[in-house]
Amino acid sequence: MRFGVIRFPGSCDEVDAQLACQRFGEAVILWHRDRDLKGVDAVVVPGGFSYGDYLRVGAIARFAPVMEEVAEFAAAGGIVLGICNGFQVLCEAGLLPGALLPNTSLRFIFRQVELEIVSVDSPFTGAGESGQRLSIPVKHTTGRYYAPDAELARLEAADQVLLRYAPGENPNGSLNDIAGVCNEARNVFGLMPHPEHAVDPLTGPTGGLRIFESIRAHIADRTGAPA
Amino acid sequence: MRARVLVKPKAGILDPQGQAVERALPALGFTGVRNVHVGRLIELDVEDPDRLPEMCERLLTNPLIEDYEIVETEPVTS
Numbered sequence: 001m002r003f004g005v006i007r008f009p010g011s012c013d014e015v016d017a018q019l020a021c022q023r024f025g026e027a028v029i030l031w032h033r034d035r036d037l038k039g040v041d042a043v044v045v046p047g048g049f050s051y052g053d054y055l056r057v058g059a060i061a062r063f064a065p066v067m068e069e070v071a072e073f074a075a076a077g078g079i080v081l082g083i084c085n086g087f088q089v090l091c092e093a094g095l096l097p098g099a100l101l102p103n104t105s106l107r108f109i110f111r112q113v114e115l116e117i118v119s120v121d122s123p124f125t126g127a128g129e130s131g132q133r134l135s136i137p138v139k140h141t142t143g144r145y146y147a148p149d150a151e152l153a154r155l156e157a158a159d160q161v162l163l164r165y166a167p168g169e170n171p172n173g174s175l176n177d178i179a180g181v182c183n184e185a186r187n188v189f190g191l192m193p194h195p196e197h198a199v200d201p202l203t204g205p206t207g208g209l210r211i212f213e214s215i216r217a218h219i220a221d222r223t224g225a226p227a
Numbered sequence: 228m229r230a231r232v233l234v235k236p237k238a239g240i241l242d243p244q245g246q247a248v249e250r251a252l253p254a255l256g257f258t259g260v261r262n263v264h265v266g267r268l269i270e271l272d273v274e275d276p277d278r279l280p281e282m283c284e285r286l287l288t289n290p291l292i293e294d295y296e297i298v299e300t301e302p303v304t305s
Contacts, residue, residue, distance in 0.1 A: 056289060063286075092289065099292045101236075104243050146240060146292060173241065 004040030013047035045086030058088035087190030098147035104173030123218035134207030145174035235266030
């Protein structure tokens with residue numbers, strides 16, 4: 001399969017994301033000004049500080065030419081994964097519900113966190129097990145997931161929360177300990193932790209592998225290609 | 228026109244920055260202060276002030292998490 005990883009000015013995790021994807025298939029970089037998704041099967045919107053995040057996290061990147069293509073790709077059922085700043089961009093773009101607010105501590109947090117898979121009914125968690133723990137690092141200042149009460153209840157009822165911080169692990173004050181949510185159609189997913197930094201035992205736990213492995217399995221299933 | 232857009236966290240959303248300021252004031256002897264919120268001010272000269280609400284909704288603010296107020300417009304003096 002073929003992954004595409006977007007590079008905005010200010011992205012900083014696109015190379016790690018590309019390397020993580022390359023463990024499971026081909027992975028190309030997609031430039032923010034290009035309207036060409038190069039025929040990829042899945043798009044990764046990576047972490048970093050797109051366009052400097054000068055106004056508000058993700059607010060300017062959502063208007064990048066490539067994001068118009070991503071919106072069309074997503075509307076057609078394409079697989080889109082947003083990591084950290086990528087999650088913020090997808091929320092600003094309205095491709096995911098909710099928004100990310102400054103951490104309750106107002107501090108930059110950089111540490112390993114324990115996550116729990118809430119739902120395996122998605123292209124992003126299908127290779128895992130419900131309740132399974134994943135150890136993945138977070139590194140952000142603006143990661144407090146927020147959605148209005150009614151929206152939050154709707155998300156929970158529709159099983160759109162795919163990952164939660166394990167009890168006592170919530171690093172940023174996210175409502176309902178939400179670490180990652182998908183859209184209603186379940187083909188767009190965003191999370192604050194960085195699975196691309198947790199794929200090689202050389203640098204620590206490898207919980208991030210589950211996410212990429214799930215995407216590959218889903219694409220293989222869909223196209224009938226060998227996984 | 229010169230316009231000012233005041234942006235603040237939506238009512239009811241936890242505002243740790245406002246809370247930090249609220250906690251700091253009594254230490255300096257400023258008691259009796261409540262409901263502190265910290266937002267930002269965007270000042271801009273616009274040719275067509277009627278388009279300000281749309282600018283606010285689409286880019287200047289995120290209406291899901293922020294309230295805004297267009298507080299002042301006055302002719303630009305050069």
